[in-house]
Structures are given as C-alpha cells and as structure tokens.
Amino acid sequence: METMVTQNHSGISVHVLNTSKFRSKHWAMRISIPLERQLLTSAAVLPYLWMEGTSEFPSSRQLVQRTDELYGTVLRTSIQKRGSRHVMDISASSPEELYIDGAQALTSLVQELLLSLLTKPALESSGAEFSSSHVKRAIALHSRRIESLYDDKTTYAYEQAILASCQGLVQGLPKYGYKDDLDGLTGSHLFSAHQEVLKNADVDFYCVGRIPQPETFSDQMIEALRPHFLSKCRQPSVLPVDTTRISPSTNVHVEQQKVQQAKLNRVYQTNVAYGSEDYPVAVVMNGILGAFPHSKLFVNVREKHSLAYYASSRLEGMLGLLVIYAGIQPDKFEQTQSIISQQVEDVQSGRVSEEELTFTKDALLNQFRQAEDQPLSIIDFHYSGQLSGNPSGMELFREQISRVSVKDVQRVAGKLRESATYLLTNEG
Amino acid sequence: MNRREYPEYGVDWCSERLDNGLEVHVLEKPDFHQIYAMFSTRYGSMDTRFRLVGMNDYTDVPDGVAHFLEHKMFEEPDGDVFQQFAQLGASANAFTTYDQTSYLFSSTTHAFENMKVLVDFVQNPYFTEENVAKEKGIIGEEIRMYDDTADWRCYTELLRAMYHSHPVRLDIAGTVESIAKITPQLLYRCYETFYHPANMVLVVAGPVNSSRVVEAMAENQAKKSFQPFPGIDRDFPREPVSVREKSVRHNLAVRQSRCLVGFKEKNLPTNGSDLLRQELLTGVLLDSVFGRAGETFEKMVDDGLADSTFGWEYEVTRSYGHAILGGNSAHPEALATAIRQHAERVLESGVSNIDFERSRKKTLGRLLASYDGLSALARDVTAYVLKGTHPFDALHVLQSITVEEAFARARELFGTEHMSASYILPVHEQAQPVMA
Numbered sequence: 040m041e042t043m044v045t046q047n048h049s050g051i052s053v054h055v056l057n058t059s060k061f062r063s064k065h066w067a068m069r070i071s072i073p074l075e076r077q078l079l080t081s082a083a084v085l086p087y088l089w090m091e092g093t094s095e096f097p098s099s100r101q102l103v104q105r106t107d108e109l110y111g112t113v114l115r116t117s118i119q120k121r122g123s124r125h126v127m128d129i130s131a132s133s134p135e136e137l138y139i140d141g142a143q144a145l146t147s148l149v150q151e152l153l154l155s156l157l158t159k160p161a162l163e164s165s166g167a168e169f170s171s172s173h174v175k176r177a178i179a180l181h182s183r184r185i186e187s188l189y190d191d192k193t194t195y196a197y198e199q200a201i202l203a204s205c206q207g208l209v210q211g212l213p214k215y216g217y218k219d220d221l222d223g224l225t226g227s228h229l230f231s232a233h234q235e236v237l238k239n240a241d242v243d244f245y246c247v248g249r250i251p252q253p254e255t256f257s258d259q260m261i262e263a264l265r266p267h268f269l270s271k272c273r274q275p276s277v278l279p280v281d282t283t284r285i286s287p288s289t290n291v292h293v294e295q296q297k298v299q300q301a302k303l304n305r306v307y308q309t310n311v312a313y314g315s316e317d318y319p320v321a322v323v324m325n326g327i328l329g330a331f332p333h334s335k336l337f338v339n340v341r342e343k344h345s346l347a348y349y350a351s352s353r354l355e356g357m358l359g360l361l362v363i364y365a366g367i368q369p370d371k372f373e374q375t376q377s378i379i380s381q382q383v384e385d386v387q388s389g390r391v392s393e394e395e396l397t398f399t400k401d402a403l404l405n406q407f408r409q410a411e412d413q414p415l416s417i418i419d420f421h422y423s424g425q426l427s428g429n430p431s432g433m434e435l436f437r438e439q440i441s442r443v444s445v446k447d448v449q450r451v452a453g454k455l456r457e458s459a460t461y462l463l464t465n466e467g
Numbered sequence: 468m469n470r471r472e473y474p475e476y477g478v479d480w481c482s483e484r485l486d487n488g489l490e491v492h493v494l495e496k497p498d499f500h501q502i503y504a505m506f507s508t509r510y511g512s513m514d515t516r517f518r519l520v521g522m523n524d525y526t527d528v529p530d531g532v533a534h535f536l537e538h539k540m541f542e543e544p545d546g547d548v549f550q551q552f553a554q555l556g557a558s559a560n561a562f563t564t565y566d567q568t569s570y571l572f573s574s575t576t577h578a579f580e581n582m583k584v585l586v587d588f589v590q591n592p593y594f595t596e597e598n599v600a601k602e603k604g605i606i607g608e609e610i611r612m613y614d615d616t617a618d619w620r621c622y623t624e625l626l627r628a629m630y631h632s633h634p635v636r637l638d639i640a641g642t643v644e645s646i647a648k649i650t651p652q653l654l655y656r657c658y659e660t661f662y663h664p665a666n667m668v669l670v671v672a673g674p675v676n677s678s679r680v681v682e683a684m685a686e687n688q689a690k691k692s693f694q695p696f697p698g699i700d701r702d703f704p705r706e707p708v709s710v711r712e713k714s715v716r717h718n719l720a721v722r723q724s725r726c727l728v729g730f731k732e733k734n735l736p737t738n739g740s741d742l743l744r745q746e747l748l749t750g751v752l753l754d755s756v757f758g759r760a761g762e763t764f765e766k767m768v769d770d771g772l773a774d775s776t777f778g779w780e781y782e783v784t785r786s787y788g789h790a791i792l793g794g795n796s797a798h799p800e801a802l803a804t805a806i807r808q809h810a811e812r813v814l815e816s817g818v819s820n821i822d823f824e825r826s827r828k829k830t831l832g833r834l835l836a837s838y839d840g841l842s843a844l845a846r847d848v849t850a851y852v853l854k855g856t857h858p859f860d861a862l863h864v865l866q867s868i869t870v871e872e873a874f875a876r877a878r879e880l881f882g883t884e885h886m887s888a889s890y891i892l893p894v895h896e897q898a899q900p901v902m903a
Contacts, residue, residue, distance in 0.1 A: 059498075060477075060498040060499070061477075061839045062475070062476060062477050062835060062836065062838065062839055063835075063836035063839050098765070099759075099765070099768075100759070100760060100761075100762070100764075100765040103758075103759040103760045104760040104825065107758070107760050107825045107826065107828065107829040108825055108828060108829075109832075110828055110829065110831065110832025110835075111828065111829035111830065111831070111832035111833040111836070112832070113833075132836060133832065133836065134832045134833075134835040134836040135835075135836075138474065138475045138835065139475075139832070139835070176768065176769070179771065180768070180774050180775060183723065183774050183795065183797070184774075184775075186722045186723055187722065187723050187776070187795060189721065189722045190617050190721040190722060190723055191616075191617075192615050192616075192720075193612075296720040297719075297720040297894050298615045298720055299611040299612075299614045299615050300608060300611040300612050300614075300615055331553065331558070332547075332549035332553070332558075332559070333549055333550055333553040341605055342547070345601050345602070345603075345604030345605050346604070346608075347605070347608050348605055348606070348608040348609035348612055349612075366608055366611075366612050367608065368608070368611075398550075398553035398554065401553070401554075401555075401556035402553060402556065402558060404556065404575075405556045405557065405558065405573075405574055405575050405576070406558075408500045408501075408575040409500060409501045409573065409575055411500055412499045412500055412501045412841070413840070414839075
C-alpha cells in the first residue's frame, strides 16, 4: 500500500495519498478549533452557510449545478465533534478524470471549487458580512437540523447519554449548538466567526487518488491555503474527558416519550486516551464486550435471552468513554441491566476465552485492513492520529492489536467507571 | 464462461452458470484487500402466495416469512454461523427486501474457506420449534424499532396507501402478530421452493482469481444433490392502476413532520433490458425535474416546505413500480401540493434539455465512482442479475437515453389519479390546512 505523505506549514498540514487503486478521487479539508460555548453555534452554522454559495456561484442552486456538471462531484460540508475539538469539514469526491472522455480538467476544477467555499464566500457589498439571504436560509435549515436530532430515537438516546456523562465539560456541548442562539446570529456575526476560525484553526487538507506529482501538489496546496489560515502553530492534542471533574454515577436518567421500544444506554469512563499505549487494548476490550456478533452483549442479551434486536457497545476514543446501548421492551429494563452488568464484570475479572480474544482480534484486523480500501476511512483514521498527536500508521496499530492479551484486557477493563445510564422509555 | 474487462470501473468480470443452475459472477479487483461475497435468492417479502410449477395448490404464508427465514438460516445444528465466520476473520450479514434475500460476508483473508461457509450454511437449513420460538422475541424488537423510525414508517405507510392488494404493501418483517404464526414446517416449505440453486446467484468481488472461484464453487455444488427445478409460480393479485388512498396520516414522537409523495407506475416492463432502461431514464427524469440543481427545489426550500432531507427514489420490477419524493417538512401538505403542481407544470412545458443533460452527466459520474466500493458493486451486480439484465449495461444505456423519451416517461408517470401522500406528524398534532 502506498503511504500518506504529509507536508506541514504553521497550522496547515497537507496529506497526500497517491494511488492508482481507485476510479474516484477524494478530498477532505478538516478545520478544527477548540470546542467552546462562545463560538459554538456560529461555528456549527458556518460549514452549511458556505454551501449557500460563493462569489462565483452565488446560490446553493448554482453551486449544485456546478458540481452536477462536474460529473456528479459530491461536495458537502458538515460539523463534527472530536473530543474537545469542533471540526468543520468540507469534502469532495469525483470520478477519476482519466477514464472519462473530455474530463481532463476535472480535478483542478473540483479543487478550485472546494477552496472557494472558504476563500471566496458570497458577501454583502460591505465585504464584512455574509449575504443576508444566505444567512436567513442557513439559519432556518440549521434550526431544523437541531430539531430533527430528536426524531431518530437510537441516536437521540445515545447522544443524551454522552451529554449526561460530560455535564459541565466542553465535551458536553452539542455539536450543532443551541437553537436559542440562532435568533441572534447575523451576517456580520457569522462573518467575524468565519474570520476568527481562519485565524486560529488547525487545517488538515487531504487528497486520496491519482496524483501524478504529489510533492508539487502539496506545495501548491500550502501556497493556496497560507494566505487564508493564519495560525502559527498547531494546537495541543485532544485529551479524554477529565475524569477528576465528573463523579462516577449509577443514577439512571429516564425520559418518557410515546415510543414502542425503550433505548437503554449505559456509559463508562475508560480513562484511556486516544493514541495512548492502552488504546489498542481498549479497542479489543470493546470488541470482546459488544462490537461483533460473537461479542458478549450480542450473545447474551440478544441470542440467549431474546431481549433485543441490537445490543452493542462502542468506544468513543476521543472522549475516553465506552457506551453500551440496546433497544428493548420497557418492562425488560431491570433484566437487561443485570445481564449487561454481568458481561462487564466478566471482562473485568478476566472471564474471557481464548476464542473470544482471537475472534475479536481477527475481526478488528479485518476491519482495519478493509479500511485501506476506503478513501474516507483512510482519511478518518489518519485524522484521528493528527488530533491526538500520535499519527502512527494503520500498520503499527494492527500490530499493537495483535499483541493484546486477556491480561491486558482485564487490566484496562479494571479502569472502567460507570458514569451515567440513560433510558428513553414509553409513557406508561 | 463469459468474461470481460471494464477498465472504467477497474473490474474484470466473469460469469458462469453451473450444472445445477446456480449463476456465479466474479468481479476481480486486484488492488483491493477486501473480499466481498453475496449469495442471493429471488425471494422476498412479497412472495406470499406461490407454488412450484406443476403443483395444484398455492401456498399462502403469513407476512414476514422471507425475513424470518433469513434470520433462522444463521442457525446450524452445531451452533451459530457467525462463529464460523469469526473463526475465519470474516464479518457476515444478511438482508431481505420485497423481492430478494441476500447473505454476505466481508473478509480480507481465507477467501475460499469463507465462500464455502457462506454457500454451505445457506444450503443447509436447520429449523426447530425451539429456535423458531426464540427468534420471535428478537424480530419483535426489530419490528418495534422500525415502528419508531419516522422515515421508515412514512415510507411503508405510503406503500400501504398506494397499493390495494399487491404484497409490496406489507411490511418486510411482518408484524408481531403475523410472525407468531410461523412454524418450522412453514419455513422448510418456503426454503424448498425458493432456495433452489437455479433460483439463486452468487457474486464474489475482490482480489480473487475468477477461474479458481468458479472451479471451487462447481466442485462444492457437485457434491450436493438437488431435485430438478420446475420453476416458481407467484400469484400476485390484480392491482388496479389507481391508488387505494390519496393520503394517509400517522402520529409519532417526532418534532418534524414528514411528507412522502408516491406516483404509482402504470407501465411495468416485461423484460430485463426494458426494465433497466426505464429505471435509468426515470432516474434522470426525476433528478432533472426535482433535483437540487432545479428551480423547484430551490423554491421549496425558500418557502420552508423542504430541507436537505428532500430526495427521490424510483423502484420498478415486473409486478410493481413507483417513484417516491419528499422528506422532512414544516408544511407537509403544502409540500405534497408543490410536488403535484410541479409535476403538472412539467407535463405542460416539457423537460428542459439543459437540465436533462446535466442530470445525465451527474448520474454517469456517480455510477463510475460508486464501484470503488465492493459492497456497492456486488449489490448492483446482484440486483441486475436477479432482474435479468446484463450487470454492466447501465453506462451504455445512460448514454443512449434522450430528452424526448424522458418527457414521454413524465407523461406516463405523473398523474394525480395515481398519486398518494403519506404524512408523519408529531404526536397530538393534526394535519395543517393546505397553505399553498
């Protein structure tokens, strides 16, 4: 496999993976700032506001017409939360120009368009505020985006559990910000937020695909980004939630809605930082507990007791949390709780068979080898390394996974502290 | 053996029909790590009344049997198939649609061993009173999960409104009540009808040698014996062109309303190549008329009727077909009105050539880029083969469709007499009066 080549300049990093494996090309620009209350909602609106138009394509519709013309190039923006960072993402993908007659300039046109979202936004004539019609649209749509979080019950319950575990910390801020903030946002507020982001953000620019001269490409990209991103150095690495600031709790937060199925979510603090030595062990521990159909949760909650269709666990590496979640009948809450507790205790006391360990490691190695076939996974994995200040490659990570023993798992599981349980259930 | 290179997709394709009728397609992607295989039968939730050709009586089955069978295939006398895949470092899964059931694995090692596990477990049913009873709890939770999922509910309620009697109106997983009636005997009956190799297709994609895959599968199948396949009679009730209900409303615990509008297909294709052409042509039509690059979508957003969840899809088979449009909406009934009015406008003013060409270009580019994902590649090839079309004809067909055909398609598809709307509204909220 070809390797990612990185070039740095101040707060800017350009990462290029030149490969002829794909028939498509992928770009991602990840712009990260510290999560904080003050800028929260503005920063969350910005990526979507950028998609309302640029000076050259001054409406969302004209922008879409442009990307459709560029052979259905997918251009999208989003806001993400990665631990204590708020990350604005612009990404694009297009078919490889080499295989389409008459598409020679496709790559450079897509790149130009992607950069222009940030560098040539559509402004009012004053030059100091975003177009007011764009702002109006973006805010209306963002308000609906926030509202719709409530509608997907599985995700909603999961998020509520995380928020309950991070109360009072920046990690507990919602990624889309607050609906109440939206009313006060104007074109000039948002434009100053935009400038503040450009001044302080770390930016990672990725390109994966056929790039004949990767060095020249990186040089050009740094030259293109430098005048806009002014930060002199990269920000410190992301750390897990400071567990000294939240007290472990076995309290159950209950919310009632008119639903058929209850959603049980239990959160543990792992006390393991992403990128630390113990991180691969935590990944294996999570696999044994609940990431696969051979895992303890699936086997016991679903297969043995027929209590759920899904019963899984997920590691929130950047937060240092592990979340267990299952969809169950409301009257089966107590029974499910005790089965879950038993599974966690089993891992903590080392009741893990050789088979469970091997199955889990093989399944993880399979996942991480497959990730190399997926441009977006390659970028995501690399970016997590960037954020945590530990950009060890996927190969090293796989090696670390394959060395994990039951004793390691037991030791890391011993650090788990229950931090919140959230139950969304029916109105009974 | 059929064989051809498709450099535009980076795929070498090869296919062979084995002696027992099983079709095998291999898609070589030499630079990839992943091996993705999918074993499918032409059998889905809409096959509720059927018989083998030559038999006197039809069998009627409760809703949700095909999906129940899919779950139960994973159980073997010596344990759970997931464990066998786990031993070989593979992850396995399965899904059921209205007209297809597929079993799949994804791995990066042990390609041939995994293929053998896949084919062997699907060809070895094991149903007992006990394991059938156990599954009812699990599938019951799956059904309840979907009942709480607003987008899915809006979609299935729309199908129920559009169709009078065609079984596409039934939920794929059935209901808690209907699955209660399922027995091991019933599962065996369905299995024996639909899981004959001649009714199935195996697709393998990844860094594999196609001749070796075909050989290994031929050898595997030669060891098993099957009765000759007489063919399957599916009895679908006569479905009128009109819709059953113009609109339906349901309340759920959501903050945002949903609106989906469906146009029921009058013109059902009778062969694979017509089906492919109609599917691609209608897709380009819908994108050029209702896509995000159009004035109508822009206006619907400006008027607060639509947001970024707005989308469309088109599905057509030999026995049913429909186009569905919509998404979240603050004014769901006004959105349905806007969709209907725009469809009527298109019938008067035609389809713009500029929009059509742009949509064609977009669809073409998206198709080319999508086959970098092995699961998308294997799923598409499977679906095309099951529908009786050549798996790589889409590009060529896309290049040949015309704006005149698209307009003719619009005249067939857009008509208020075969249009339904489905609304999901927040609990305690009644439908708003039409604003537009």
